[in-house]
Amino acid sequence: MSKLSDSDIKRFHQRLITGIDKDLNSFATFIKDLEEEDVVELNEYAHSLFISRHKERAMDMDKLKVFVSLMNLSCADVKRILSYLESIEYGWHGNEYILNNSCLRFHPLNHCKRKSSVCDVEMAVDIFGEIYDIFFDKEYGKITLFIFNYCLTALFIKRLNQDGFSMPFFLQIACDRDSVLYQLIEKIVEICDVNAGLFSNCTNDDHAYCGYIHQTYYPTQSTAKDLDDLIHNNKDIPVIIAGHENERYYNALLREIANIPNKKNVLGLKDRFNFLPIFICPMIKSSFDNVFDIDLTDLEVSKTYLTLLRKNEQMLASWVLDLVKESEDRLFPQMNEYSISRKHPFSGKIKAYINYISQNYPDVTLNNAKNIGLLNFFFKGYLRVFNRLCTFSLDEKFACFERKGEMISQTREKNIAMLTDLSEHDLVEFHRRYLPSPSGACIHDKEASRLAKQIEKHYRALKVFIRVALAAVKEDRYIFTVDTLQGTKDTDVSGKIGTVQRRMKKYECFRVDLRDKKSIKLIVAEKPLEDNSLIEILKHKDFANSKMEIPYAVGFDETGDICIEDISEFPHLLLAGATRSGKSTAMMSLLMSIAYKHWTGDVNVLIMDFLGKTDSDFAIFNNQPFLSCPVITSPMVGLKAILRLHEEMQKRLQDKNLPNMPYIVCVIDEFPRLFADIVNGSIESLKGAMTELLSGGRHAKIHLVLAAQDPVKKHMVCGIGNISARIALKCGHYQNSVAILGRKGADKLLGKGQMIFDSHERDKRLQGSFIKKTDMKKLLDEIKKTYVQQNKYYFNFDEIKLTSAFMESGEAILVNPKTSRPNSEDEKLLDAIMWSLSQNQIANSRLQEYLKIGNNRSNRILKRMEALYLIERLHGNLGWTVVPECIEDMSVEAIKFLGTYGRTESDINSALLKRSSKND
Numbered sequence: 001m002s003k004l005s006d007s008d009i010k011r012f013h014q015r016l017i018t019g020i021d022k023d024l025n026s027f028a029t030f031i032k033d034l035e036e037e038d039v040v041e042l043n044e045y046a047h048s049l050f051i052s053r054h055k056e057r058a059m060d061m062d063k064l065k066v067f068v069s070l071m072n073l074s075c076a077d078v079k080r081i082l083s084y085l086e087s088i089e090y091g092w093h094g095n096e097y098i099l100n101n102s103c104l105r106f107h108p109l110n111h112c113k114r115k116s117s118v119c120d121v122e123m124a125v126d127i128f129g130e131i132y133d134i135f136f137d138k139e140y141g142k143i144t145l146f147i148f149n150y151c152l153t154a155l156f157i158k159r160l161n162q163d164g165f166s167m168p169f170f171l172q173i174a175c176d177r178d179s180v181l182y183q184l185i186e187k188i189v190e191i192c193d194v195n196a197g198l199f200s201n202c203t204n205d206d207h208a209y210c211g212y213i214h215q216t217y218y219p220t221q222s223t224a225k226d227l228d229d230l231i232h233n234n235k236d237i238p239v240i241i242a243g244h245e246n247e248r249y250y251n252a253l254l255r256e257i258a259n260i261p262n263k264k265n266v267l268g269l270k271d272r273f274n275f276l277p278i279f280i281c282p283m284i285k286s287s288f289d290n291v292f293d294i295d296l297t298d299l300e301v302s303k304t305y306l307t308l309l310r311k312n313e314q315m316l317a318s319w320v321l322d323l324v325k326e327s328e329d330r331l332f333p334q335m336n337e338y339s340i341s342r343k344h345p346f347s348g349k350i351k352a353y354i355n356y357i358s359q360n361y362p363d364v365t366l367n368n369a370k371n372i373g374l375l376n377f378f379f380k381g382y383l384r385v386f387n388r389l390c391t392f393s394l395d396e397k398f399a400c401f402e403r404k405g406e407m408i409s410q411t412r413e414k415n416i417a418m419l420t421d422l423s424e425h426d427l428v429e430f431h432r433r434y435l436p437s438p439s440g441a442c443i444h445d446k447e448a449s450r451l452a453k454q455i456e457k458h459y460r461a462l463k464v465f466i467r468v469a470l471a472a473v474k475e476d477r478y479i480f481t482v483d484t485l486q487g488t489k490d491t492d493v494s495g496k497i498g499t500v501q502r503r504m505k506k507y508e509c510f511r512v513d514l515r516d517k518k519s520i521k522l523i524v525a526e527k528p529l530e531d532n533s534l535i536e537i538l539k540h541k542d543f544a545n546s547k548m549e550i551p552y553a554v555g556f557d558e559t560g561d562i563c564i565e566d567i568s569e570f571p572h573l574l575l576a577g578a579t580r581s582g583k584s585t586a587m588m589s590l591l592m593s594i595a596y597k598h599w600t601g602d603v604n605v606l607i608m609d610f611l612g613k614t615d616s617d618f619a620i621f622n623n624q625p626f627l628s629c630p631v632i633t634s635p636m637v638g639l640k641a642i643l644r645l646h647e648e649m650q651k652r653l654q655d656k657n658l659p660n661m662p663y664i665v666c667v668i669d670e671f672p673r674l675f676a677d678i679v680n681g682s683i684e685s686l687k688g689a690m691t692e693l694l695s696g697g698r699h700a701k702i703h704l705v706l707a708a709q710d711p712v713k714k715h716m717v718c719g720i721g722n723i724s725a726r727i728a729l730k731c732g733h734y735q736n737s738v739a740i741l742g743r744k745g746a747d748k749l750l751g752k753g754q755m756i757f758d759s760h761e762r763d764k765r766l767q768g769s770f771i772k773k774t775d776m777k778k779l780l781d782e783i784k785k786t787y788v789q790q791n792k793y794y795f796n797f798d799e800i801k802l803t804s805a806f807m808e809s810g811e812a813i814l815v816n817p818k819t820s821r822p823n824s825e826d827e828k829l830l831d832a833i834m835w836s837l838s839q840n841q842i843a844n845s846r847l848q849e850y851l852k853i854g855n856n857r858s859n860r861i862l863k864r865m866e867a868l869y870l871i872e873r874l875h876g877n878l879g880w881t882v883v884p885e886c887i888e889d890m891s892v893e894a895i896k897f898l899g900t901y902g903r904t905e906s907d908i909n910s911a912l913l914k915r916s917s918k919n920d
C-alpha cells in the first residue's frame with residue numbers, strides 16, 4: 001500500500017464501514033469529542049505505530065489517511081484532519097526542519113541545491129562581489145535585502161513563535177502585476193522557499209520527483225478556507241498572497257490575517273499560526289497597525305538586475321537550505337548544551353541584538369527596531385553559510401571592499417562582518433524611509449496608542465484611510481501626525497473630522513492642522529485648549545533669547561507651541577474682530593511684550609483709544625516710561641498726534657542718526673472713530689498723513705497697529721491695502737472676515753482671543769495670549785523699577801502741548817467765533833450743552849425745567865446731544881450721564897457746533913470746571 005489513490009481509500013473505507021459498523025460508530029463519537037490537542041496526540045500515537053524511519057514518511061502519510069478515514073467523520077471533517085495531518089508532516093519539528101520536497105529530502109547528495117565549496121580567495125572575492133551587487137545595489141539593493149530577509153524570517157517563524165517572538169509587521173507591497181519588480185519579488189520568495197526545486201539545475205531525470213512546486217496564493221471567496229489552506233500548507237515557508245485579480249477577497253483575507261495576532265487564542269491558533277506571508281496588491285488601500293505597507297508602484301526595476309539575481313539563484317537558494325538545515329550552527333554558533341536545552345534558545349541572542357539596534361538608532365521606533373533586529377539576525381546567519389563553505393585558511397586575507405577609496409584586505413570573517421554592518425545600516429534606512437512612525441510603534445503612551453487606533457478605525461469606517469502616529473503628548477492634549485494612505489486626500493481627513501469627533505464623544509477638542517505642507521497634524525484633547533498665558537511666553541527662553549527687534553508674544557498655536565512675531569517686520573498690523581472678541585486683550589499683550597523686552601528706551605509707544613469709554617483700559621500704561629505721552633482718548637488730540645508723527649517721520653528720514661533712534665509703535669484702538677469725529681477740512685490731511693505713515697513709516701522706524709471692529713474700507717478711510725500683517729479675531733459675519741483676511745474663516749472662530757494670523761506665513765491659527773489686569777499691574781510695576789532710559793533720542797509727546805497746539809493751529813476746528821446766530825432749536829441746544837457740561841448727570845424733566853420747553857422738544861435736544869457723544873443714557877431709563885470731563889473728551893462735531901455759535905475754548909473749560917468743582 002505504498003501509494004493509495006483517493007478511490008482506493010474510499011473503497012477501503014466503504015468496506016470497513018459496512019463490516020464493523022458498530023465499532024466505528026462508537027469510535028466516531030469518541031473522536032468528535034476530542035480537543036485539538038487530543039487529535040495531535042492521537043496523531044503522535046499513530047506516528048509511533050507507523051513510523052520508524054524518515055524515509056518511510058511518504059508512505060506513513062497514506063497509512064494515516066486510511067486511519068483517519070476509518071473514523072466515520074463527515075467528509076469536511078475528514079478533509080480537515082487529513083490536511084492537518086499532512087501539514088504537520090513538514091516544517092519545523094523541534095530543531096529539525098522536515099522538507100516537503102521529496103527530492104531534496106531523499107537525495108541529499110544529488111539535488112538542485114547542492115553547495116560547492118569555496119577553495120580559494122579568488123572565488124571568495126567573486127562570490128562576495130555577486131552578493132554585494134545583489135543586496136547592496138544602490139537602486140534596488142535595499143528592497144531585495146528587506147524582502148529576502150523577511151522571507152528568511154518567514155522560514156523560522158515557528159521557532160520564533162515558540163520563543164515568544166512575533167514579527168511586529170506583516171508585509172504588504174503595492175506593485176504592478178506586469179512589472180519587473182513583481183518578478184523580482186516572486187524570484188526572491190522562490191529562492192527562499194527551501195522546498196522549491198530549481199529545475200534548471202536538476203540532474204535527476206524526472207524532476208516531477210521534486211514533489212513540490214512553489215506557488216503564489218490567490219485568495220478565494222472563502223476567507224476561512226484560505227486561512228486554513230495557508231496555515232496548513234504554507235507554514236514555515238515564505239509565500240506571496242496576491243491581490244491583483246481578486247481584490248475583494250484579498251482585502252478580506254488581509255483584514256482577517258492582520259487581526260489574527262489579536263485573536264490567536266480565541267481561534268485556537270496559538271501553536272499553529274506559523275506563517276508569515278507577503279501581501280502584494282496593485283494599490284494600498286487598507287491600514288493596519290501591524291502591516292508594513294510599501295508602495296513601490298513607481299519603482300522600475302531593471303531587467304539586468306533581475307537577471308543578476310536569477311544567475312545566482314542556485315547559490316542563494318542553496319545557502320538558504322543550508323541555513324535551515326544547519327540552523328543551530330549558522331544562527332547560534334556559540335550555543336552550548338546548556339542553551340540548547342533551554343526552553344527558549346533564540347530569545348537572549350535576538351533580544352540583545354534588538355536592544356542594540358534601538359540604542360544605536362534612537363529615532364527608530366521600538367517595533368521598527370524589533371523588525372530590523374530580526375531581519376538582520378537571519379541575514380547574519382545566512383552570510384555565515386559562506387564561512388563554512390570556504391576551505392582555505394581562516395587567516396587568509398582578501399580584498400573585496402573599498403573604504404575611503406582604497407581596497408581593504410581582511411579575513412573572510414571581517415568581510416562578512418562588514419556586509420552585516422552594511423545590511424543593518426541599509427535596513428535602518430529602509431525603515432526610516434518606508435515606515436517612519438507607524439502607529440502603535442512609537443506610541444508608548446497606552447492611552448495615545450488606543451486613541452490613534454480608534455481614530456484610524458473611525459476614519460476607515462468613513463472610507464478615509466490613514467495611519468496615525470503620535471508626535472507629542474502635552475499636558476492636556478495629544479498631537480498626532482497623520483499619513484494618508486493611497487487614495488486618501490488631506491482634505492478627506494479635515495472634511496470628516498466633525499463626524500469622527502462626534503463618534504469620539506469624550507474629546508471636545510479635535511482639530512486638524514494642515515498648515516505644514518509635509519504632514520497633517522491632529523490635535524486631540526478632552527477639554528477645549530486653554531493655553532493663553534502671556535506670562536508663560538514672556539518668561540520662555542525663546543522670548544528672552546529672541547533676536548527680533550520688537551518681539552510680540554502673540555499666543556499659542558494648535559499644538560501648544562508659543563508664537564512670537566516681530567512687529568518691526570510686519571511693518572504695520574491690522575487687528576480686527578467683533579466686540580468682545582479680544583482685540584484690546586491682543587493689544588495689551590503686544591504692549592506688554594514691548595514693555596517686558598525693551599526697558600532701555602529702544603521702543604517708544606503711543607497709545608490711542610477711541611472706544612469712547614471714560615476710562616480707557618490702556619490707562620494702566622500711563623506713567624510707564626516707554627510711553628511717549630499718556631493714552632490719547634480724544635480724536636482731536638489723536639488727529640494732532642498723527643500729524644506730529646507724520647512730521648517726525650519726515651524729520652527722521654532726513655536724519656543720519658536714524659539707526660540709533662528708538663522705534664515708535666503707535667497703537668490705535670477703534671481706529672475708524674478717529675475719522676468719524678474729525679470734520680471734513682481735517683479729514684484730508686489726516687488721511688494723507690496716515691497713508692504716508694503706512695507706506696513709508698517703516699523706513700523711519702515707525703510702526704502702526706490699528707484695531708477696528710468693522711474694518712470695511714469706508715470705515716478705515718485711509719488706504720490699508722498695504723498692511724500685510726493681519727489678525728482676525730472672531731467676526732460676527734463672514735463679510736468682516738473677508739474684509740480682514742480676504743477670505744472667510746474668522747466668522748467660525750470661537751472668540752475669547754482665538755485668532756487667524758496672516759503675516760509672512762498665512763493662516764496661522766492661534767489662541768491669543770492673555771494676562772489678568774492684576775498680574776499686568778504687578779508686572780508693569782516691576783518693569784518700571786528696572787527701566788533705564790538709555791536712548792537719547794527718546795520720542796516725547798506732551799499731550800497738553802498737543803491740545804493747545806491743536807487749538808491754535810490753522811486747522812483748528814473751532815471756526816470763526818460769533819459769526820452765526822442760532823435758530824431757536826439750535827439756541828436751545830446750545831444752552832442745553834453748556835448747562836449739561838457743568839452737570840454730572842441730567843434728566844429730561846430737569847432739562848425741560850431749565851430750558852422751559854415741553855417734553856417733545858426736550859427729547860429732540862437730548863437725541864442731538866447723544867449724537868454728539870455728549871451724553872449717554874443710564875441703565876433703567878434713569879436719565880443721562882454727561883460724557884466729557886475735559887475738552888479733549890468732546891467730539892469734534894460738538895466743539896464745532898459750539899464754536900459756530902461763538903462759544904470759545906475758555907467758555908467750554910469754565911463750564912467743565914463748574915462740574916469738577918461740584919465733584920470736589
Ligand SMILES: Nc1ncnc2c1ncn2[C@@H]1O[C@H](COP(=O)(O)OP(=O)(O)OP(=O)(O)O)[C@@H](O)[C@H]1O
Pocket residue numbers: 532577578579580581582583584585586611709752753754767768769770
Ligand atoms: N486671549 C484670550 N484668552 C482668554 N480670554 C480672552 C482672551 N482675549 C479676550 N478674552 C476674554 O474676552 C473678553 C473680551 O476681550 P476684549 O475686551 O479684549 O475684547 P474686545 O474685542 O477688545 O472687545 P470690545 O470691542 O468690546 O472692546 C475679555 O474680558 C476676556 O475675558
